Amino acid sequence: PYRPWKNGPYHVTMGLKQTDVENWIELDETYLEKYHLKKRLYQENRDEVLAYLPGCDGGLFEALELVKDTLVRRYPTMFRLQSPHIVENLVTGDIWDLRPEASTWKTHHPLEVMGLLATEDFFLLSNNPKTGQTTLRAGGVCFPAGFKIEERMGLSLWEIHAGKVPQYESKLAKSMDRFFERLKVESAVSRFNYAIDDSSELFHRHPHHNLTLEQLENPPKLEDLHLRVERQTLQRLPKTRALLFTIRTYVTPIFEVTNDKEVAAALRTSVGSFSEDVSKYKN
Template identity: 30%
Template sequence: MTFLGLAFILICLVAGLSRSKNVCEKIEQWKNRTVSRLPHLPSDPVTSSSPAKETQEEEKHLQYALPTLQSKTSSRTSMGLKRLEKSNWLTIDTHYTSEHQVRNYLLRTSHPNVIQCLPGSEAACHEVLSIAVDFFITRFPNHFTMEGETITNHIANESFLVGPDCPNPLEIAARLAMEDFNVLMKNAETGKYHLQASATLFPAGWKLQERIGTTMANLHGPVPSWKEKMGGAVNRYFDHLSAKTAMERTNLFIQSNPDLFSDAPEIPAGHEKRTMPQELQVRRERQTFTRLEKTGAVLFTVRTYMQPLDDLEDEEAVALIHQVRGWEEEIKVYKGWDVWGQAFEKWCEKRFRR
């Protein structure tokens, strides 16, 4: 072999090694980016299990990734809908086991706070479970399998009856998924969409028992300008939503603690313990909207992601600062600026000196 040939092989080897190092670093970064924190669970020992090894490689490629934070130009809230990639309707990722334990704990200890199904919503709840089960067994066949009318979740080692005889279909859907499920039905008298059933394990500052059965306007009571700017458009959007035009949107909150179950707005200024910059979290929801083909109800799913501000990559941290500082005054107040605003500014100062 000539000297040139030997040099060429050496260069290829070095390039290959550094590329695989880059890939490893990227995977590490990605893992850190989607960290969710668990609420503090007083004295609830749980056993932990992890997804089957042979599927971890496959998952890496299949996993849905929450879009990175962008600096938004608009300071107003908007519908911000985009078409849903159906193969990513429901998600499974590395936080499944830990969040599953939290979900089980909440279902055991706070059932009426997290599950509400009003009479008349039964058929829609069965339809939700049926499409969720179909999705899981086809999209994640290594994790979920069916035998007769029983689904087995191999990640958590649990089995559930899921056919027409299942007594609590929405709860079972919520036990299988990482998403929360909300069923909205058009009320014949009011002509408006009402929240008729919900499995909301990770609420962002609201109480399910206070809002079940109410209209979209009532659900969004505290949201600034909902009535004037968004309410009408959302009702029209729901009227035109079809099974083929499923959509998704995301939202963002700053939270002064890592609790996924957060059923009250943050404590008003003056009464709270001092929020420390290092405690701040960014809470994001990925929401999807689907029309149920059989019952015609609207299905609204919510996946919650929680991440400490300190864990954000520089680019995302800058985008977040742009977004938050760009919020209109009334949106800042609604999102709890009075509670975490000072700590947020301190955090910005510490991280970027700005």
């Protein structure tokens, strides 16, 4: 897993880096395990993992084509094309006809197919012409970090983050709005987020921020703690101009991370430098 902290004080920043457009999707040895978990969630918790507003089909189908093209190029032993718009998953045996007019969509949703092809969670954002703000239009989220996707539909960046993310209003809001508005098609960026959690659960819809005094007085055992790392990417789709945001979640037992003394020391330094609001948020 990634180790997205520095051996020094923690600062609230966007932390964006340019990323290779070929590397925005990451598959690993846990692919099949995550696939089966997602498939079960789409069947049993469909309304909790898929949310979308009317009018975003164009962006979703464009995103789906991008996912398909990337996977076929990057992972040719796992995916192959049967025709320009029909992709075969050589690992699961799934065959998907991705044409908008295909019968696929009588029983599946584009967000669902994206989620079964890749391990990432996918979000589609676009500009609201009435307000001029970037708003969330669709999301397929099997691995949320303490939020409910259906409650965020149609919200702006401000409405999603203000009052929740520490120092968002003072340090992040203006720069985030400006960046989302100006992101060019040929650019793709990534960032990391991390927290220490008392659960290895990936489907984690309930917030863990601002724990009660009782919870703080009965802390979990060290062996029950897990490092939850999110690799997030953002890029603009060329045709619809919508923004495609992804989150790839990694959950690792804390002892596996801290076996390396240098890594453990750096993590301790970073966590120890959290301001009070950041500590409560990541609690």
